[in-house]
Amino acid sequence: MNETFDIAVIGATGLVGEALLMVLDEREFPVGNLFPLSAEAAIGQIAAFRERNLRVRAVDSFDFATVALVFVVEPLAPAQLVRIEAAGCALVDLSGSLPERQAPCVVAGVNAPAAVGRWLRSPLPAAVALASVLGKLRTVLQLRRVTATACLAVSSHGREGVEELARQTAQLLNARPVEPQLFDRQIAFNLLARAAAEMPDGHARDERRLASELLEVLGEPQLPVAITCVQAPVFFGDSLTVSLLCAESVDLPVVLHCLDDAPDLELVEQGDYPTAVGDALGQDLVYVGRVRGGLHDPCELNLWIASDNVRKGSALNAVQLGELLLKPHL
């Protein structure tokens, strides 16, 4: 009989938490008992896992010594991280709660930590998508600069984001005034110039996080990266435009073959293109299209990426990191 592991999921009832439970089930992760937890809001709610209804318990009073692995989906206070560490659990953080130095950032299929510790960080969904593509491309290209615009779905802000876009859209179609709540202004039929709070240097928090996670995953701390995160009126799925500068002239057939060959990518045929809604939703692949050279510079490569931010960019990568952590014991 195979070994199983007891697991805690902090934030199991949000969009990502629900997707994570589904992916654990689909991938036949060796779960013994599953404990859905929440720091606050969701305590007492019900999370469904393998046709069982589980009541969400409070993080504060949970005994982490009873589980082998913790998924941190919702932000967690440092004091709770200390308790989890003291209990000796393995941990996968999706929430950005973990300081960079405390655990390596990993995208499954792109990088693996030199020595697998017991804690790993899963990066922002757009970083998962971008790293999946660039990680493959750099086997045939030497990257000199990455410029990307990530148009993020409202589900980056969880169920509240989805509800607000739906509500604003209905208000506008019914000629009623729009009342922004979660977002700082009208998101329906509009694009917002940032998707997270801005730092003193003008970069948004998610832009800085995305850039630093990308460089960590690629293992190229010196690569210049310019990132803009735009909030788009899209429910699910991130879309990215990417322009790369390379050390040498880009050989397009080689690039296309490389992308076509990657198991985690779906290269859409030239002349067509993928979209978040039409292609990426619900998929475990990152979609790539509109692969083209530069108009003026032979060392330039441009492309378009669409990826499911909740499933591929969050839940799936986190579960794959969980598999990596438990592998030595399986």
Next chain:
Amino acid sequence: MNETFDIAVIGATGLVGEALLMVLDEREFPVGNLFPLSAEAAIGQIAAFRERNLRVRAVDSFDFATVALVFVVEPLAPAQLVRIEAAGCALVDLSGSLPERQAPCVVAGVNAPAAVGRWLRSPLPAAVALASVLGKLRTVLQLRRVTATACLAVSSHGREGVEELARQTAQLLNARPVEPQLFDRQIAFNLLARAAAEMPDGHARDERRLASELLEVLGEPQLPVAITCVQAPVFFGDSLTVSLLCAESVDLPVVLHCLDDAPDLELVEQGDYPTAVGDALGQDLVYVGRVRGGLHDPCELNLWIASDNVRKGSALNAVQLGELLLKPHL
């Protein structure tokens, strides 16, 4: 008494045509008689100008010798252009019908043709916005590379684009299947990786046009430009993310002062940002925000632009070019 000029507007009943008539009126353009024309679809429709209702006539049978200036809003067959030339009319083309070599491309306030001929091209709305900002910036920066993602409103495709986004959105909110007609797939709550037909090299027609118009207006044919045009589920207003590489370190206070000082631009204060819907709509200014340096490169400058594609990017610039053409006679 001031001199007036008889004017023809080919495509007067579309979104841009209507805005053009409004701007002609608002700016007290010295219009004598105004003749709304159409090649086909709109013949017999009514265009309103200065509280008069004017019936749209056929281009084919119109005697261009009776007017001094022609605005070409809807695409026009080469044979008609030959007739307009033979009649000796001045002409402003917004439609892209005119080959590049036949007339200079001009953005009011940015460039002026060395010798004003009788014909001018008004560029794509996103090129008007981008050139307005870069034209100002290069007084304080030496540009080495421009990378931009232009998220285009559905009104780029005229009234049909607006109607399709509204129809698809209503279908989705009512849980009915989406039926794409003008766009090749679902545009509601989605982003499409291109907004125009693709050419054999993978660049879309509008990407190539935008890049070449930008370089012509800036008078910098050697500047490398990477452009992606994305079709966004936004009714009116283009939004652009721009990343610039400069020859030297960027002095942010100097850049901000330069942008703040430009009469055609509205620089939104640091920490805030403009949007197409909330700021740019109905305005004669190009809005700029999120001005920030590079994360890793001191020679990098990033910013965000929002501009009304119909009014500022099309109608206003065209009327300003008309003023330029008639100025010697005023």
